[in-house]
Amino acid sequence: MKTDLHMHTTYCDGNNTPEEMIESAIRRGLDVAGISGHSYMKEDDSYCMSLEGTEQYIAEVSELKKKYEDRITVLLGIERDYLSDIDNSRFEYVIGSVHCVWKDGICIPVDWNADVLKQFADRFCDGDMMTVAEMYYENVGGIVERSDCDIIGHFDLITKFIEQEAYPDTNDPRYIAAWKRAVDRIFEAWDRRERGKRANDFCLHEFLGLSDVPIFEINTGAISRGYRTTPYPMPDQVEYIRTKGGVFITNSDSHKA
Secondary structure (H helix, E strand, O other): OOEEOOEOOOOOOOOOOHHHHHHHHHHOOOOEEEEEEEOOOOOOOOOOOOHHHHHHHHHHHHHHHHHOOOOOEEEEEEEEEOOOOOOHHHOOEEEEEOOEEEEOOEEEEOOOOHHHHHHHHHHHOOOOHHHHHHHHHHHHHOHHHHHOOOEEOOOOHHHOOOOOOOOOOOOOHHHHHHHHHHHHHHHHHHHHOOOOOOHHHOOHHHHHOOOOOOEEEEEOHHHHOOOOOOOEOOHHHHHHHHHHOOEEEEEOOEOOO
């Protein structure tokens, strides 16, 4: 089964409509196309769906599910940010992601550009990028508790600019300890979670034939947009997640058809 469960459209920061994304998925031989718009977030709505847009998004993708059901399976998903507060029961699956760090009422995206991260580190962390990385992974570690997600999105998004910049130093013991704590917390939260209701009583794990363990994505979005030559997460993180019992699916994080 060829799947891609991470796609964005013009409802948020994507370049194409849901139907254009679905038609492109069909041309590329996919069996499953999951549309996963950025959830509304009042702290930063620059790249997210609006509340009104979310209603339209749900209605349109639901119609497209029926329209294309004889050609491809379309799933109604959402990429829910750590800071977002939405009703998961309206979607068939949830990607839990961290896009920002938060300090003294300031919300800074970790994937906007390298200069923004540097400025944030200088202003709030005495120029220490490792402190920013620790703040980021503190949120990542809480993503299951915050979002009740089915998939953990781009686990090490803070490394988006790693091939252009020398930070964060992924070999630094503080960095390694931070991401390992995050992985451990994700598994601990997963074991004690009570999964909330999903639209159409859909269960992603059953659909994919997976046992009830954390699903992490191998995310190729930074590759397609020219920032990196390797996907998220980094190989040592993949291996650690595997030792904990986690599984992986490949997602494009596409913003264009």
